[in-house]
Amino acid sequence: MNIISEYKKKTRKSAKVFARSSKLHINGVSHNIRFYEPYPFVVKKSSGKNLIDVDGNKYADYWMGHWSLILGHGPKKVKESLQKQMEKSWMYGTVNEQTIKLSEIISKAVPVAEKIRYVTSGTEATMYAVRLARSVTGRKIIAKIDGGWHGYTSDLLKSVNWPFSESESSGMINEEKIISIPYNNLEGSLKILKKNSENLAGVIIEPVLGGGGCIPATSEYLKGIQEFVHKNKSLFILDEIVTAFRFRFGCLYPTMKLDPDIVTLGKIVGGGMAIGVMCGKKEIMQYADTTGKKKSERSYVGGGTFSTNPISMVAGYSTLSKLKNSKNTIYSQINRLGEFARKELEKIFGDKVIITGKGSLFMTHFAKNGITEITNATHAAKCDSTMLQRYHFKMISQDGIFFLPGKLGAISAAHSKGDIKKMLLATENFKL
Numbered sequence: 001m002n003i004i005s006e007y008k009k010k011t012r013k014s015a016k017v018f019a020r021s022s023k024l025h026i027n028g029v030s031h032n033i034r035f036y037e038p039y040p041f042v043v044k045k046s047s048g049k050n051l052i053d054v055d056g057n058k059y060a061d062y063w064m065g066h067w068s069l070i071l072g073h074g075p076k077k078v079k080e081s082l083q084k085q086m087e088k089s090w091m092y093g094t095v096n097e098q099t100i101k102l103s104e105i106i107s108k109a110v111p112v113a114e115k116i117r118y119v120t121s122g123t124e125a126t127m128y129a130v131r132l133a134r135s136v137t138g139r140k141i142i143a144k145i146d147g148g149w150h151g152y153t154s155d156l157l158k159s160v161n162w163p164f165s166e167s168e169s170s171g172m173i174n175e176e177k178i179i180s181i182p183y184n185n186l187e188g189s190l191k192i193l194k195k196n197s198e199n200l201a202g203v204i205i206e207p208v209l210g211g212g213g214c215i216p217a218t219s220e221y222l223k224g225i226q227e228f229v230h231k232n233k234s235l236f237i238l239d240e241i242v243t244a245f246r247f248r249f250g251c252l253y254p255t256m257k258l259d260p261d262i263v264t265l266g267k268i269v270g271g272g273m274a275i276g277v278m279c280g281k282k283e284i285m286q287y288a289d290t291t292g293k294k295k296s297e298r299s300y301v302g303g304g305t306f307s308t309n310p311i312s313m314v315a316g317y318s319t320l321s322k323l324k325n326s327k328n329t330i331y332s333q334i335n336r337l338g339e340f341a342r343k344e345l346e347k348i349f350g351d352k353v354i355i356t357g358k359g360s361l362f363m364t365h366f367a368k369n370g371i372t373e374i375t376n377a378t379h380a381a382k383c384d385s386t387m388l389q390r391y392h393f394k395m396i397s398q399d400g401i402f403f404l405p406g407k408l409g410a411i412s413a414a415h416s417k418g419d420i421k422k423m424l425l426a427t428e429n430f431k432l
């Protein structure tokens with residue numbers, strides 16, 4: 001039996017439930033990447049490292065809630081804090097102490113977070129970061145990376161998918177105000193930035209390209225971009241929505257001695273609840289202060305109805321507290337497992353693949369088109385994505401292991417070395 005038939009056989013209920021979903025939702029989903037052929041299984045519940053679908057199948061999960069669940073699904077401490085908060089209620093729409101507690105823990109760990117504004121998604125956080133950069137500088141152009149993903153905001157929805165030259169969507173306006181630069185190519189990037197320097201409000205970069213292929217930036221590259229940006233009186237924005245609190249207790253930028261003006265956070269800092277954070281230096285963030293400023297002087301940024309809802313704040317605080325109290329044991333464990341996974345995957349596949357990643361994040365790229373190393377999203381896009389989807393789908397169908405097909409994997413505190421070994425065994429059984 002082939003992997004599709006095997007999958008269909010074990011996910012009959014999912015097929016029926018997903019058919020209902022398809023009648024009501026675009027592509028049956030509410031985030032484009034969640035659909036895969038022939039249909040995604042439907043999750044009933046999750047716990048620890050596992051997702052359990054409506055047919056009762058269990059999957060060791062490496063998607064981990066869009067990589068937000070660093071402690072795994074439903075960790076005890078976070079669950080208990082949420083239960084306590086539920087007793088007090090879940091939506092205030094007012095100032096609350098839960099927010100202050102989360103901000104205190106974030107600001108201690110992220111030195112640049114002198115002022116913080118919460119939203120409910122990463123998309124909003126980057127959207128406001130862009131607006132703020134334009135307000136502060138009085139300029140219009142934002143540079144992003146080829147293959148950089150910052151959410152669906154129209155301000156950054158360009159040059160996401162290879163070949164990066166086509167519009168990502170109809171309905172866009174002012175696309176010419178977004179320019180894109182090649183990752184880890186300082187000379188090529190500076191050439192483009194210099195051409196646009198007069199009207200350049202800021203540059204936004206992920207220190208590890210996530211959606212673009214799980215590719216770390218070199219510190220020389222980021223430092224070079226930062227130097228140009230600061231000399232040009234533009235703003236240096238780091239999007240750490242994936243990387244913050246993923247590799248260490250805090251952001252990645254201090255490990256590279258960077259000095260960003262604005263940093264965006266999300267995912268892990270919400271402990272699995274809706275969140276986005278824009279934070280930065282006081283002198284930059286004060287442009288968003290609405291007291292006593294004319295409209296023409298201020299940057300009017302959200303918020304929103306559900307910002308700082310106590311559920312997100314408590315989940316985030318509880319998750320960060322757990323990470324902090326573990327005194328680095330969680331990070332050293334998951335980073336070590338990531339290293340192990342990358343090394344062993346390389347051994348299994350040899351030069352047929354290139355494994356990218358850092359710490360607890362890893363991604364397999366099936367070499368094609370003469371690609372022998374991956375330092376940017378073009379290299380990643382030239383690899384064999386059909387083979388990657390097949391590899392991931394084989395593990396869903398036959399091995400009870402879930403990677404969102406085509407995406408990078410994230411190891412959580414709920415994974416053990418035994419889990420990684422199972423994933424490696426499933427890999428050995430994958431016929432190229």
Ligand SMILES: Cc1ncc(COP(=O)(O)O)c(C=O)c1O
Nearest residue numbers: 121122123149150151210241242
């Ligand atoms: C680097 C980065 N920025 C922004 C976003 C958007 O976050 P959200 O999906 O919460 O809107 C994502 C989401 O994956 C991301 O990876």
